[in-house]
Amino acid sequence: NAGVTQTPKFQVLKTGQSMTLQCAQDMNHNSMYWYRQDPGMGLRLIYYSASEGTTDKGEVPNGYNVSRLNKREFSLRLESAAPSQTSVYFCASSELQGAYNEQFFGPGTRLTVL
Amino acid sequence: AQSVTQLGSHVSVSEGALVLLRCNYSSSVPPYLFWYVQYPNQGLQLLLKYTTGATLVKGINGFEAEFKKSETSFHLTKPSAHMSDAAEYFCAVSKGGGSNYKLTFGKGTLLTVNP
Numbered sequence: 001n002a003g004v005t006q007t008p009k010f011q012v013l014k015t016g017q018s019m020t021l022q023c024a025q026d027m028n029h030n031s032m033y034w035y036r037q038d039p040g041m042g043l044r045l046i047y048y049s050a051s052e053g054t055t056d057k058g059e060v061p062n063g064y065n066v067s068r069l070n071k072r073e074f075s076l077r078l079e080s081a082a083p084s085q086t087s088v089y090f091c092a093s094s095e096l097q098g099a100y101n102e103q104f105f106g107p108g109t110r111l112t113v114l
Numbered sequence: 115a116q117s118v119t120q121l122g123s124h125v126s127v128s129e130g131a132l133v134l135l136r137c138n139y140s141s142s143v144p145p146y147l148f149w150y151v152q153y154p155n156q157g158l159q160l161l162l163k164y165t166t167g168a169t170l171v172k173g174i175n176g177f178e179a180e181f182k183k184s185e186t187s188f189h190l191t192k193p194s195a196h197m198s199d200a201a202e203y204f205c206a207v208s209k210g211g212g213s214n215y216k217l218t219f220g221k222g223t224l225l226t227v228n229p
Contacts, residue, residue: 004157040123042204042221043158058216090157100146100165101208101217105157 001026004106006091012112013081021076021109023091031094032074033058033103034066036087043090049074050096081113118205120220128228133177133192135223137205140186147188148206148217149179158204164188175199200227 004025013019025032034046035058045058049068063085065077074093078085088110092103121136139145146165150158162173169181175198179190188205205220 040221043219045216048216092158099208102146102148102160102163103217105150105159107157108155 006106006109010110017081018079024073025093029093029095031096033092034076035090038087083113086113118207118218118220120223124224126226127195130194133195135190135203137188139207145207149190150204152202195227197227
């Protein structure tokens, strides 16, 4: 099992460009998440999908959109990239059992916006 | 609302010394607690977790943590640090109610191990 995979691993964009970060999981989990990690800020939740067909905003959704393509795949789109979106992006998945929410993380995408 | 506080953004120890990384949480109900480790340029992986039952939990690589409800703490320890333990460590909490779908993370503690 590959677990959670993310593409690309690295990306450099110019301000105003758009791109989509891809995430897939092979653990048959119902829930998926997108986080961004910035120095000294820990992980901040951008969007999540509790189950196939649903998505909800997290702490820092502005400037992002998501699509839960099917149970395996959850993509994050930057429509018009800004330097403030320079960050490391992590996708995660979990099989929610009541309040128990052990999440499995992908290797991350390192994005630089110039 | 729940929050997680990790005391010390950077901890430095000598190889062979005790590792103690502190985590306190605020929660009105008993939570589920996790420690994740992040090695340089990698994603997060689960180190250990507390669900129910025994309050002292053991994880991978010789780490353990003790859930102390009275102190709302879940500190991570390892008796003897190894160079390979150098990484960033994150404490996280999940609980029921309106935040069912979210883990709340602390801001992380960077562990440096000196030879």
